[in-house]
Amino acid sequence: MPLHTPLPSNVRHGLASISGSLFIQNKTTDCGEHRSYHTGNNFSHEVLSSVPLQMALYFNVFFFPFWFISEVIMLELKYFLLPGYYQFLLVTAVTIITVIEILRLYLGYIGNLHEKVPELAGFLLLTFLIQMPLFLFLLTDEKILILPLELAVHVIYVIFLNMELLVSFFVLKIMTRQLATQFYLQKTDDLENKNVPAKCSQVTIQRSKRSMIGLQDRDALMY
Template structure:
């Protein structure tokens, strides 16, 4: 009984010819030898260890496939979070710096320190995931940007809060002096 194969006949014969030249002990019917069907007393030339490996490989493949999907999914989720947070982080950084808004700049600093830096370091150093040389290069440059932004924004936030606190104190002290009853009497003299 001939086993149905999805390969076309000419490809099957070519592969049988190549395997016949590589492996001199090839005893398959495809090699052009005896074209009669196997008899019940015929020695089977199939290799049991190879068949076992193929069987176990076919059982293992779905688990391998699912694990690869999960790894890819984790990487995609990491990149998605990084992208969304980066858009928000850059917006808050621009607003906080250009309009001298302390809460926005503080949020920028926290997002940089708490989310972006750990995520990019994970993507840069995770040995369980294949990291291409291009990824190393762009992640390293991105890490340098994040590190410099952390340091500079910390000092900018420190100076900005000190300046705004001084302005608030001066404005508040001017308002307090205007409200003093003795001040109006002194000015009248």
């Protein structure tokens, strides 16, 4: 049973279009359902899910609650020592990271296990555009009074993010090209199947005409 995707259809088509424009010259879209095409060229579906990416996501899921608890404790310890605007920035950053991380990990699981290009592209964009800048802010800004436990958990998380970025980029590249190949081979098969009846009908008509001409000639000879 396919997992439910939280992405709207227009967002999914947009992400699929972005992936297609990045990795292939001819754009195609993923309908959202897992498909395995078997064409007349004996083209069979190849498993594209990445074991390293799935392992990184698996450990990331277990590490995330530990990071969240550690961050909340450290934030409570230093909260009243920070200026007002840094208090707001830290609370906002932790809130955004928490919400986005739940969505990001879920998209990563769906995109990798079910070989869905839009979900994997969304996972990659959320990692690169939102999570990585926020974690680098928490890791490098000395004015937020970085505590030793914070430094440790943030370094580990940045390592997770870098691994996932690198692996998911190559997986998305391979997956996009593979699905595009399946798409075009399927279209080729459909066109061939449509042309076969037309050719058969033309041959039948030609044979019928020849038979009619033969009967007419035979009748002419008889009379």
